[in-house]
Amino acid sequence: MKMANTTANTPTKRPRSYQVSEQFVILLVFLALVIVAFALLNPNFLKLNNVLTILSISAVIGLVSLGQVLPLISGGFDLSVSGVVPLGGVLFAVLSNAGLPFLPTLLCVIVAGAACGLVNGLLITRLHINPLIATLGTLSITGGLALTISNGLQIPFENTDMGVLADKGIFGVNNQVWLFIGLAIVMHIVLRSTAYGRRIYAVGGNGEAARLAGIRVGAVTTSIYVLCSVFAALAGVVLASQLLTGSGTAGIDTNLQSITAVILGGAALSGGLGGVPGTVVGVLILGALSNGMSLNHVPSFYQTIATGVVLLLAVGLSQRRRRIL
Amino acid sequence: MTLTPVLSIRNLEKSYANNPVLADISFDLRPGEIAALLGENGAGKSTLAKIIAGSIRPDAGTVLIDGHSVDFGSPREALAMGIAFIPQELVYVPELSVAENITLGSPPARAGFTSQRRMTALAEQLIEKAGFELPLRAKMSSLSLAQRQLVEIAKAVSRNARIIILDEPTAALEAEDSRQLHQLVSQLASRGVAIIYISHRLDEVFKTCDTIHVLRNGDLVRSSAVSEVTPADVIADMLGHQLKTGRSVAARSIGAAVLRVENLHRSTAPTLDAVQFTVGRGEILGVYGLRGSGADTVAETLGGLHPDAAGVISIGSMRTTAIRTARKSWDLGIAYVPADRKSQGLVLIDTISRSFSLPNLASITRFGFIHWYKERLLARELYERVRIKSRSIHQVVGELSGGNQQKVLVGSRLLANQTVLVLHEPTRGVDVGARQEIHDLLEELADTGTAELVVTSDIEEAVKLCDRLLIIHHGRIVLEINDPSLADQAEAIQAAGGIS
Numbered sequence: 001m002k003m004a005n006t007t008a009n010t011p012t013k014r015p016r017s018y019q020v021s022e023q024f025v026i027l028l029v030f031l032a033l034v035i036v037a038f039a040l041l042n043p044n045f046l047k048l049n050n051v052l053t054i055l056s057i058s059a060v061i062g063l064v065s066l067g068q069v070l071p072l073i074s075g076g077f078d079l080s081v082s083g084v085v086p087l088g089g090v091l092f093a094v095l096s097n098a099g100l101p102f103l104p105t106l107l108c109v110i111v112a113g114a115a116c117g118l119v120n121g122l123l124i125t126r127l128h129i130n131p132l133i134a135t136l137g138t139l140s141i142t143g144g145l146a147l148t149i150s151n152g153l154q155i156p157f158e159n160t161d162m163g164v165l166a167d168k169g170i171f172g173v174n175n176q177v178w179l180f181i182g183l184a185i186v187m188h189i190v191l192r193s194t195a196y197g198r199r200i201y202a203v204g205g206n207g208e209a210a211r212l213a214g215i216r217v218g219a220v221t222t223s224i225y226v227l228c229s230v231f232a233a234l235a236g237v238v239l240a241s242q243l244l245t246g247s248g249t250a251g252i253d254t255n256l257q258s259i260t261a262v263i264l265g266g267a268a269l270s271g272g273l274g275g276v277p278g279t280v281v282g283v284l285i286l287g288a289l290s291n292g293m294s295l296n297h298v299p300s301f302y303q304t305i306a307t308g309v310v311l312l313l314a315v316g317l318s319q320r321r322r323r324i325l
Numbered sequence: 326m327t328l329t330p331v332l333s334i335r336n337l338e339k340s341y342a343n344n345p346v347l348a349d350i351s352f353d354l355r356p357g358e359i360a361a362l363l364g365e366n367g368a369g370k371s372t373l374a375k376i377i378a379g380s381i382r383p384d385a386g387t388v389l390i391d392g393h394s395v396d397f398g399s400p401r402e403a404l405a406m407g408i409a410f411i412p413q414e415l416v417y418v419p420e421l422s423v424a425e426n427i428t429l430g431s432p433p434a435r436a437g438f439t440s441q442r443r444m445t446a447l448a449e450q451l452i453e454k455a456g457f458e459l460p461l462r463a464k465m466s467s468l469s470l471a472q473r474q475l476v477e478i479a480k481a482v483s484r485n486a487r488i489i490i491l492d493e494p495t496a497a498l499e500a501e502d503s504r505q506l507h508q509l510v511s512q513l514a515s516r517g518v519a520i521i522y523i524s525h526r527l528d529e530v531f532k533t534c535d536t537i538h539v540l541r542n543g544d545l546v547r548s549s550a551v552s553e554v555t556p557a558d559v560i561a562d563m564l565g566h567q568l569k570t571g572r573s574v575a576a577r578s579i580g581a582a583v584l585r586v587e588n589l590h591r592s593t594a595p596t597l598d599a600v601q602f603t604v605g606r607g608e609i610l611g612v613y614g615l616r617g618s619g620a621d622t623v624a625e626t627l628g629g630l631h632p633d634a635a636g637v638i639s640i641g642s643m644r645t646t647a648i649r650t651a652r653k654s655w656d657l658g659i660a661y662v663p664a665d666r667k668s669q670g671l672v673l674i675d676t677i678s679r680s681f682s683l684p685n686l687a688s689i690t691r692f693g694f695i696h697w698y699k700e701r702l703l704a705r706e707l708y709e710r711v712r713i714k715s716r717s718i719h720q721v722v723g724e725l726s727g728g729n730q731q732k733v734l735v736g737s738r739l740l741a742n743q744t745v746l747v748l749h750e751p752t753r754g755v756d757v758g759a760r761q762e763i764h765d766l767l768e769e770l771a772d773t774g775t776a777e778l779v780v781t782s783d784i785e786e787a788v789k790l791c792d793r794l795l796i797i798h799h800g801r802i803v804l805e806i807n808d809p810s811l812a813d814q815a816e817a818i819q820a821a822g823g824i825s
Contacts, residue, residue, distance in 0.1 A: 189529075193695050193697075194690070194693045194694050194695060194696055195686040195687070195690040195693055195694075195695060196693060198679070198682065198683070198686060198695065199686070201672075201675075202672050202675070204685055205672035205673070205674050205675055206668075206671065206672040206673065208668060208669050209663075209668075209669055209670055209671055209672050209683075210672070210683070211651050212628060212629075212630075212651050212661060212663050212669055212670070212683040213651075213683045213737070214651060214652050214655035214684055214685075215652075217653055270674075272672065272674050273674070319706075
């Protein structure tokens, strides 16, 4: 009778762990299709210079997405990155123009980002405010702060050496790309191979079960939002370095873009799923799409439409196989 | 009783996957009659109630209303014929007012528009007709549990229900509220409404009901007037003749007390009142009680779910007055296996291996990094020990049967090196085979010296598994049975049901 029981429970469904990799394959095929299509349309698309451009541009969204993946795995999300990115950029410009050297400036911006994340985390875990509402509120506040500090103006870097994060680096690849690659590897290891990573997945998979397994769910959740905002602040510095200007409006579309990239990469709003490799491919798809369309002189309005279509297509395809539980 | 039956059941049968749940059930219900429907968990009470209320269809047999055969396709059709089912877990909209909840199904509307005033007026009218008094403008969520139940009953009566089925209505109520509910039920009956009353509380049944129907394993083993039976008869009917008595294994040698709970109190329902016990090394202590009796609260308190329950809890050399968080419970040396494996126990999208690791992360990590080899070793050991049937150790937990899921949950709590294992309904919703295997495992663990506290609402489990059994009623320990056997079930059920 027991055997009958188990065979009855092992039909065509494959374990979820395989499914995730299946979805990863679909994603890679998607990326390949996008690349092939644009390469055929425009021979310049695959030229080294253009590829480096795609990577440099994607690094900003990529950094935000490396942070965003954490709240999404835990079953929430962070809209406030769109305020923290410009705030990070503006603070960096203001502090460096005040004469602070590079590293202390960077450190200050990161601390400011962590503070924003701490507020998010405490609003969500202590006051039990829904992440949508909590981060919507802090989005307004941080975005407003960025505009207040910059007085609504562009703040050019007085010392262009401060833009080192966006300079050309090893092998002619821009530093922000190396930064993104390095942090992606670190985050991948954190999520895959540390107890902390396991806890994040457990909190998103079933918060109550995680709590009863002895995990400090509140502390884990708060730390997630802190990290997410730190990544956003860092992305803000990179973006400002690219433009050699701090601006209160630079990067205000990063929240929806990063959420799109992470969800493309296999995360679900219900939590417990997602990861760095998928997110990186998701970021590259978005980057290739926008760059390819620009090369072919497609107006940017169509680019946002294309992004939406790609998101719905990818999620729709995987959704059919996601209905296990 | 010479009235013609308002409801007649004839030769009703129902089975799930060749597993008979109800076999050849027949009985009558007359206007104004309060009929108790009794039976152990899984005897078929809920299935029978759901068939009468139209939410499931029988395989064979007929349901007659006023002598006419009916075949309900949905609860809505049953409601139209005057049958209302009030489930254990009430269904209402907490943020709406009482009036809105009462008129929810059919709000008074003109051209699609409705108003607070009109809804309140209609609700007032309905409630008055039904002879109730309720705070119509209050939000449903601001009412007490008992009042919410009244609202549900009022709703049923206002829709001209002639048969009301109540599924364990007092399980979560305090004594005073229970009494009020019984008064109301009696009033309704005196006005000709027929009531089917599902309950485990024999004291209530014998005070309130007219007739008693006892189900056992899907058979109707007794239908008689309350005046013709004693509680002892009814319990004997519920349990049937069980030949096996006594433990199969020799009594264990029980060591010094490792968990000591003194004077545990909780003032919010379900309350606890001076609960006191010890669990020794190698001992399985059972706590048995009905829903809402406080037995669950004892388990949950030790699991860290009730920071407001206070007393003196000592484990080994550690002492505390209240366990405020689940983390604190672990730190004290308690491994808690929660009652609901799906919502509280497992991350269903995780693999078996990862589920085992979750409470044991500290033992398989170094400097925060997971040691893959140690994780494998741990998973293999637990997998062997709890004897899970699955394709591999990497199968997703959500795909397993209930019994195997429960084994994963219990297994995840075994290696944490905790002093006391607190098991809350360790075999709820688990098939017979898995249940036996889990029991065997728990006995083996006790043989090796683990102290276990088993909180269960399954009397057979309580007497078979435990070395010592405490019975809780209304938050108090009312009986202690040493070395219980199947023969002690009747006494335990009586005590838990409030009959002394």
